[in-house]
Amino acid sequence: MKAVRYHRYGGPEVLQVDEVPEPHPGPGQVRIRVQACGVNPWDVKGRAGRRSGGNPMKEPVIPGVEAAGVVDELGPAVAGTAVGDAVFGFTVGGAAAEYALLAHWAHTPDSVSPVEAGGMAQVxxxxxxxxxxxxxxxxxxxxxxxxxxxxxxxxxxxxxxxxxxxxxxxxxxxxxxxxxxxxxxxxxxxxxxxxxxxxxxxxxxxxxxxxxxxxxxxxxxxxxxxxxxxxxxxxxxxxxxxxTSVPYYDALDQVAALARTGDFTVRVAASFDLAEAAAAHALVETGHAGGKVVLTVG
Ligand SMILES: NC(=O)c1ccc[n+]([C@@H]2O[C@H](COP(=O)([O-])OP(=O)(O)OC[C@H]3O[C@@H](n4cnc5c(N)ncnc54)[C@H](OP(=O)(O)O)[C@@H]3O)[C@@H](O)[C@H]2O)c1
The missing domain is CATH 3.40.50.720 (NAD(P)-binding Rossmann-like Domain)
Structure with missing residues (x-):
């Protein structure tokens, strides 16, 4: 599959699209065909090496912690979600790719577009x-x-x-x-x-x-x-x-319920293709994007 990766810390220019093996879900995880994923300050800081504690990179990194898409594989011990469901949530192992694994997710309301859903979990x-x-x-x-x-x-x-x-x-x-x-x-x-x-x-x-x-x-x-x-x-x-920095995953279902009734929306400030990940990171890095920055896939 295609995935955005960086092989060394640095500016947005270190991001490139690579061909990498597809991931498969472990216990309690689902795999999605990614439609969109959010780009967050967390990803930018990681790419710049500001979360590394000064240690060198061990292996290339697929950035991104949140994504939305359609479930195409279920890991063991997953209940309440089926192949074909539209979901959004938190990824493990990176989000900026054609496929990603979700460890925590909620069903995407029909009223929320895949691009909006891609930027919904983290905020x-x-x-x-x-x-x-x-x-x-x-x-x-x-x-x-x-x-x-x-x-x-x-x-x-x-x-x-x-x-x-x-x-x-x-x-x-x-x-x-x-x-x-x-x-x-x-x-x-x-x-x-x-x-x-x-x-x-x-x-x-x-x-x-x-x-x-x-x-x-x-x-x-x-x-x-x-x-x-x-x-x-x-x-x-x-x-x-x-x-505060320890996540509270019940929030995903709560926000999905509010979004379903139109009481919660995500303002997407800009969306980019995977190949334009560097531009997306540069925009987030300004600290003034004015809303979510999202990568779209496919
Ligand atoms: N601890 C956690 O669990 C956690 C989770 C998520 C995010 N975060 C962190 O939270 C921060 C915000 O994330 P975000 O996604 O909301 O970022 P964002 O979309 O880039 O928003 C940045 C906000 O800061 C404002 N801002 C920029 N420069 C400022 C300044 N000099 N003084 C005061 N306000 C300023 C911006 O206002 P204008 O655009 O109007 O100028 C905007 O409202 C990031 O540092 C991120 O890493 C932490």
Whole structure:
């Protein structure tokens, strides 16, 4: 099968399309014929060697942690899913290929296109986890820092569903995007505490940080570091904020149910063929894609 791989760490140019053996599912896994897969900051950091701990690569890597497609093989001990089902979820062994193995998945709602589904698992799981860890309830107010990104957009929608009032930070050109997802936008330039207190005079009940910047200001806004949950600042726990990185897979079914009723959507900012993986990585690397970047297959 065709797969995008990198044989050494480096810029987007190290990505190439190789012919590789097809994978086959192990216990509890399914194989899909991939229709689309998301490109995430995680993949970009891996390709650049920023997750290697300085160690050399052992073997070529197929990037990607999420994909959508049609099940074409079942591993042992798989129940509730059949060959021919359309599913989306988390891959093992890479996503940017004609076939991929899913270890955690949900059925793709008919109303969600394969391209949207390819970019749904990671943002849905991460946003759901962040909100769950904040423990907010209906009527609370939340600040989402990085509200225009993939995870941020998912968080705005899930918080709205939970009856939470949301303020979201974004670049000036993404203010309307944030508003369209039911949140009150503001920019992330210095002075954020002053702007947030004008928008939420009674304060906020939690802060979800997807941007990894302005930690001091976020803690000032929350008035308590324990009310700040971050997915992008891995030193934040040193000052009492909470870092979250352990996945919570039940979120896939929850988000599929919301997507089925039109209450959760994925905004695909750009899609590329497998052969254009370098361009997709370069766009994600800007940190300003404005939504999901997806590779389409076939
Ligand atoms: N720990 C975990 O489990 C986990 C899981 C998923 C993702 N992550 C991490 O979470 C981060 C966000 O992921 P994503 O997929 O949502 O990325 P993304 O789609 O690239 O979104 C980036 C967001 O950050 C904003 N931003 C960019 N530069 C900024 C700055 N200088 N100050 C404040 N905000 C800025 C962008 O706003 P504008 O575009 O409007 O400028 C956008 O809202 C990444 O670092 C990723 O690795 C962690």
């Amino acid at each position: 849905a799981e991460t946003a759901s986890r962040g909100l769950r860890e904040l423990g907010l309830k209906a009527g609370d107010t939340l600040l989402v820092h990085g509200a225009s990104g993939g995870v941020g957009q998912a968080a705005l929608q899930l918080a709205k569903q939970a009856g939470v009032t949301v303020i979201g930070t974004a670049s000036p050109h993404n203010q309307e995007l944030v508003r369209s997802l039911g949140a009150t936008p503001t920019t992330y330039e210095p002075g954020l505490p002053t702007r947030v207190s004008a928008l939420a005079p009674h304060g906020v009940d939690g802060v979800f940080d997807t941007a990894g910047t302005s930690l001091e200001e976020l803690i000032e806004i929350a008035e308590d570091p324990a009310r700040v949950v971050t997915i992008a600042n891995f030193t934040a726990d040193a000052v009492g904020a909470r870092v």
